[in-house]
Amino acid sequence: MQGFASEFRIALSLILNGDAELWAIVLLSLQVSLFAVLISALIGMPIGAALAVARFPGRRVLIVLMNALMGFPPVVVGLLVYLMLSRSGPLGVLELLYTPTAMIIAQVVLVTPIVAALTRQVVEMLADEYSEQLRSLGVSRLASVPVLLWDARLALVTALLAGFGRAIAEVGAVIIVGGNINHVTRVMTTTIALETSKGNLALALALGAILIGIAVAVNAMVSAASLRAEQEGLRHA
């Protein structure tokens, strides 16, 4: 028990004294996840909005598929991205395996369905409300997409934060494609797993505390954004 207490003290000092290794890991984690969420937003939001306003055969099937992808197991995503990026894979020539870019790709695959599905849900709700008014104002279906995305912005922030929460806490996929290489691809979650197995609990605890802090902050922001969206009359289901 005394040992754990001492590990907690060391963890606290690592955080408060600005341990370079610890904060480098935190920074890389944030960079990877923020890039992944940004790319997911650029891909997922237009897809979600298009699915919300467009009407075509097979649309329902696509929506079900997209919703199913939200629960895709991260290790399977890691495996698939590994196969794509490995030397004998179709993208092996790019030599991205075990780089932060590979981790970003894996997180994009995980986060994009979340962003797209939540965007579709939010935009479809708003489109139902706006549909006749926008048509009356001469706004075509296609031209209504940016209008709807802008007016759903508060609820979409919630979608992005949910995606970020998924990305930053992810371990299975990034450890497969990133490899957890010191000073190169070591992020918070993979370092916690590795250091715990080595018995270096202080660093694992310090990173765990920061990760929990980020998770709490993200959830607080999600709540605040949801509340604002609700006040604006757009309850996010």
Place this chain on the structure above:
Amino acid sequence: MRDLVSEMTNCLQVRDVEIRRNGSALLDVSNLVLDGPGPTLLLGPNGAGKSLLLRCLHGLISPDQGRVLQDNEALNATHMARQAMVFQQPVLLRRSVSANLDFVLKRQGLKRAARKARIVELLAEGGLEGKARQSARSLSGGEAQRLAILRALAVTPETLFLDEPTSALDPNATQMIERMILRASSRGVRIVMVTHDIGQARRLAADIVMMQGGRVVEHGPAKQVLDSPESEASRRYLAGGLVT
């Protein structure tokens, strides 16, 4: 013989229009011509097809059969661009009051300075000065409906359709909106409006279209329809309306 209707401008015609759902006719209007100068009010009980007819006239709903004509041409996108509609529940963008107006003015290709000037004019017209930066969603019911009408007027429409715009408003708010409607009408905007309020019909209407069961049962000058209705359906509706 010359077709008198063809000489009119901004003349709306409904010819043999039918909308059916599950085997029953929701709208069945054989012939209706709206070519008078003053506001036209559509009256009738719930389910009479008033709102449906309004949407057909604006092109939001295509009839299963028949045609809606404007100036003897089938209603098209060009006609729709010269029309505007205000709904029973005002649908406002989740933006500020001025941004709601700016959205429409920008689509008309107005430059920034012209848009700003027009927004000031419109806000004054609707008594919403000082609310420009307020979120449109935080307006009261009456203010929200006034903003919806201003946004419709920002299109500079030839025809303005209004679907029960005062149904949820108190007398003061109703009066403000009625004044806006009459001002627009006096500037030459054709007003076609749905209401249940017989008093409002008396105050606003130049002509009245009485509907029941998806059909037009009577169409004529307001005074005539309200004071000496020809159809039994009109008499029953007006008697009930006056009692309540």
